[in-house]
Amino acid sequence: MRSFKKIILMAAALIIAEAFFSFCLEPVTYTYYLDRDLEKIKSSGKEPDIVLVGDSRIYRTFVPEILDERLGEGGHLTVNTGTGSQTIQSSYFYLKDLLERYSAEYVVVELSYDCFLKKEQASALGNWMIFDRIRSPENKISYMVQSMKPSEWPYALKSYRYRSYFPDIFSNIRMKLNADTRAGVDVREDEHYADRGFVWTKAIYEDGGMGLPPSEPVQWNDDKIDPTSFEWLDKIRELCSRENVQLILVTGPVSLATIYAVENYEDSYECFADYAEQYGLPYFELNLLKGRRQLLPDSLMRDSGHVCGTGAEVVSGIFCDILNAWLKGEDTSEWFYRSVAEMKRDIGEVVACDFHTEAIENSSDRIMIAQSAQEEGQEAEYEFWICPDLEDGKWVLLQAYSNQSTCLIPGEYFLKDVSLRVNARLSGSEKLWEAYMERVREAGA
Amino acid sequence: MSILSIRFLAFLAVLLLIYYLSPVRWRWVVLLFANIIFYLSAGVKNAGFLAVTTVTAWGGARLVEQINEKYKELRKLCSTKEEKQENRTSCVKQKKKVMTVILFFNLGLWILMKYFLKASPLGISFYTFIAMGYCIDVYRGKYPAEKNLCRFFVFLAFFPQMLQGPFSRYDRMKDDLFTGHPFSSDRLGEGALRMLWGFFKKMVVAEKLGCVTASIYAGGDTSGGIYVLVLLIVPTLQLYADFSGYMDIVCGVSRMFGICLQENFRQPFFARSIEEKWRRWHITLGDWFKDYIFYPISMGKWAQDLGRKCRKKMKPAIARMVPSYISFLVVWTVTGFWHGSALHFLIWGWLNLIIIAGSMQLAPFYAKMRERFHIKEESKGFILFQMIRTMLLVGMMSIFSDAPSASAAFSICASLFTKFNWGLIKYPLLLLPGLEGWEIAAVGLGLILMLIVDIIKEKGYEIYSVLRKIPMPVRYLGYAFLFYFVILIGNTGADLTGGFLYAQF
Known part of the structure; x- marks a missing residue:
């Protein structure tokens, strides 16, 4: 009887601790x-x-x-x-x-x-959200047993699942106690x-x-x-x-x-x-x-x-x-x-483009390399721009539209923050559509 | 099988069930199989070395005892005193031969594996020394040798103590191991609580502090200069939380089986000198070196001869010290060597020797100083000063045991004066790299809890009886929160930075 009382008390203490920590850790x-x-x-x-x-x-x-x-x-x-x-x-x-x-x-x-x-690894958090949403205990258990590995089962405890949220504990509590949140308004x-x-x-x-x-x-x-x-x-x-x-x-x-x-x-x-x-x-x-x-x-x-x-x-x-x-x-x-x-044929444009820069060995100059997405077999042409003074906001053309997907940028431009931009369109396209990508490159980055 | 793993906890649960369901007289057999499974889980090669040590130590001790028995029989046949003396000399000679072979074989195997092949089998530094201690005790006639090889294996390879000790003695453990104990829910609960406390110390405190130590030793911006001051405190606290945490876990596991392991720590940060610290820190290792190295050397015949020779050439006060200091030198060299063969471990051992010997020599000077400045030796302020001084000295020495090499240790110490990053003192959080603010708070809370427990123990109270005075619901809520701290804040599974620090030795 004494042992039974101890077990009941310990179980109650664990439930209280779980409720406390899951309240603190689980984000809204x-x-x-x-x-x-x-x-x-x-x-x-x-x-x-x-x-x-x-x-x-x-x-x-x-x-x-x-x-x-x-x-x-x-x-x-x-x-x-x-x-x-x-x-x-x-x-x-x-x-x-x-x-x-x-x-x-x-x-x-x-x-x-x-x-x-x-998948190498399923998103454990996403699966456990479904676990939370399922109401029937029978469905919950059947979902857990069939969908999760036994090593993942401790995630059934919300406190354990959200244990990496310790740094956000105070903002979590604040948000949960917020009147709007309690009224269901995000x-x-x-x-x-x-x-x-x-x-x-x-x-x-x-x-x-x-x-x-x-x-x-x-x-x-x-x-x-x-x-x-x-x-x-x-x-x-x-x-x-x-x-x-x-x-x-x-x-x-x-x-x-x-x-x-x-x-x-x-x-x-x-x-x-x-x-x-x-x-x-x-x-x-x-x-x-x-x-x-x-x-x-x-x-x-x-x-x-x-x-x-x-x-x-x-x-x-x-x-x-x-x-x-x-x-x-x-x-x-x-x-x-x-x-x-058929869709690609109908679109018949460069749908998107992007670029990155690479250093050149033994030189302060950098090379800008553009990529784009278009229908297979079609070629894109690119236009390269630089904005050397972000406050001024004026753009300088580095390289006009051509089939060249690379462009050399002199090192002197990188002494301060600059903005770079690539425009792309289909070679020989008469359409007005252009894809573009624009990014700020910080000095010394 | 790491004792921090879920696998180990499952193994323990099954084992406890089988242990308490078995008849009392056969419970040691359950432990025998537990040892075998536990050690085999680390690999068959490892088990081979343990088997060799078990068989040689058991066989050697049995042989020594047989020699004793044989000469006891012969002694009855001796009529004259000379014959008895001759018989005794011959017996001692034979026993010595056997002992020398056994000790050199096991010691040689340990040195070969640890220092030459650099492939230490799991726990070899611990079970080899436990086995040697057993053989020496039997040789000295302290207790009879164990007749049953399996029973001896249960003692030597008792799974909780095998990886990092303590260095148990056969005479203290045998009754606990072989008598068998009735089931007690109180004992089971106390064991579980002690395990939980150990997990807390290891996974919350030691692991987090380990991130700070690793960041500082990794070099770069977070090393040298003011960070050396951090190294005086953090690694020592980390090692204490790590090693004593391990001891709490293994003592807790053993308690669940009704087996009482010898304590390895007695609030070491309350030590007022390095000498006292070694009476409170890794107690069983210190006792081993004292019983099997220091006393045999300092009280041996050669020490007496050396003392006599010195008295002829030196002042009596100095002559008296020579044999003692030589014994100290041997003990501290071996202690350093036990931790590792690299020079920095030896320097660490010698630094301990220098400080202990220096304190002994300067004791009269210190007494005079206290008298001159009217400092009461037992005043709280002075005691606190001595404790802090001891802790900082331990921290300073730990740089030599933790640094990758002796030169690295010296350059770390030198950087205190060459790297000027003292401005960081205004930003205390930056002095603990590798931890976020909330982790520092968690470690701080852990250290405060550890301090409270140590104060209670230092005052002579038994921790379980203190806890029993707290109302049961409050107490259980405390246990539940401690459990949650371990699983939520503690580094678990893949997050663990490594095993236990002492396992590397």
Whole structure:
């Protein structure tokens, strides 16, 4: 009896310590706000009828309010439950839990090409966010056992998961105690939780100035496809069929430069399109929208993989129009290019460019090297500029448009901070469009 | 299998279950298998060396005992005093022969592996010395040799103590090891708590301080000059938290099995002199050198002969000191050598000798000074001064044991006067490179807790009885927070900067 009392007391002490540390360490994530929204919906006696699941391209792209109003005859209630780096497996478990709670009419699942590739290491934090969001203990345990390695299980404790947030402990507490946060209002400026899972972000780029993807995108090929991803997609399909829910597959927009950088992007599109056709599911690849460059210019992107808040409004509107057409039984294929190759041919421009500088041995001069993204077999020409005095802001032409992708910059320019710029267009192009990249290079950097 | 790993904790949990489910008389057999599994997990090659040491030490001690028994029988047949004397001399000679072979073999193996091949098998510096101590004790007739090889292996290779000690003695441990103990939840809880405290000292305090030491020794902007002052304090605190943390873990593990290991630390930072520090720091190593090297040399026949010769040529006061100081020199040279063969380890040993000998010689002068300046030897202020002075001296010497070479140690010390970065004193946080502000706060909290525990122990209280006076819910909440500090703040898994510092010796 004495030992039993000790065990109970120790367990209680551990629970108190866990609650204390997780309160201090866990940052205010979008899950916090979504949970509040879902509680509000529950208390109002309504039920969401459109559920979106998938990775960050879902929660940054689809505005629930627009879908509510513009889909069909309106009057829907949409929840966007995307999380960063959500895998198809995670989507299945989350969707299973959601469909046990809500009798949805439509489920939109995002098919990102990179979610179907084998990963060296899954984003543990993203997976654990799904774990937090799943309500049923049975689903939680089944998700943990099937999706996480035993060595990752300690992450089930929020305090342990967020232990690297110790330096932010006071700002976390301040934010949690903030009246706005407690009222469910995210007051962060550049990026904030907007409503029912949708996250609004500020536009960063001007048209033509987004540049190439900052890191080499993972390439799509048969060896790299994770076969279990399609098994989990099958399970999602079966689940929706069992629950009598219409499953809609969609691929959210990424930057054009990313599509050009992924050599076999066409294959990934065909793979998903074939899957959808095989099971009679609607599939919309929003990257292949006709007039894509004009409809989704760089100024609507947040980064190379996501649209910004305004971009999301545009995409959501288009998506509703497409879905409405599909609901009416119209042929939606006219909205899209038939292939990536066709899209590239139609664009027929340099979609993005970038540059870096390199030192020259035994010289203070540097060389500027430009790169660009355009259709294979086509050549780009480049123009190099320098702004030697940032206060003055006047630009000096270093090298006029030519096929040369390199340009020598005399060392004397680097004695103070300078701004460098590359413009790129297709060789012999008569179009006015230019891609560009501009960066400040600090003296001595 | 690192004792900081989840694997070890799982191993321990399973072992405890099997241990307490087994019949009491067979529990030592569970420990035998535990030792084998634990050591085999470090590789078969390592286990081979341990097996050789076990067999030779056990066999040597048994042989010595057989010689004793044989001569006891012969003694009964001796009729005259001369015959008895001859019998005794012959017995001692034979025993000496056996001992010499066993000791030189094991010592040679240790020197060969550690200093020539530079491939020390796991824990060889510890189990070799424990084995030699056992053989010498049997030779001296302190206790009979263990007849059962497996039982001897359980003692020598007792898994918690194998990697870094303590240097246990067979006579103190055998009852605990072989008697078996009934299950006690109190003992289990106390052992777990001591382990947790050890994990806290190692993973929170020592690991974080290790980042500071590593940053300073790495060179560059965060080294030399004022950073040498940091080296006088931080590495010593780090080593204390590291080594005593390890001891807390292994003592906690042993306590769970009802086995009481000898304590290796007795609040060393309360030492008022270097000599006292060595009576409080790595106590079992100091005792080993005292019992098996210092006393045999300083009280041996040759020391008496040397003393007599010196008295003829020198003043009696100086003549008396010569044999003692020669013994000291041997002990401190061996102590330095035990830590490593490089010159800086030997210098570290000799520095200890110089300070201890210097303090002994200057003791009358110090007494006069205290009298002149009216300083009471037992006043709190003076005691505190002595403690701080001792700590700084230990820190200064630690530069010689921690630096990569003797020349590096000298240049680090010299940089105190050649690198002028004293302006940094205005920015105390910069003096602890490698740590962020919150980590410094965590280490500070850890050091305060360690100080409180040491003060309680220094005052003579038993820590468990002090804790029992705290209301149970508060106490358990404290344990829970300590546990969370370890898993949240402590460096774990891949974050660990390395193993324990003393394991390298």
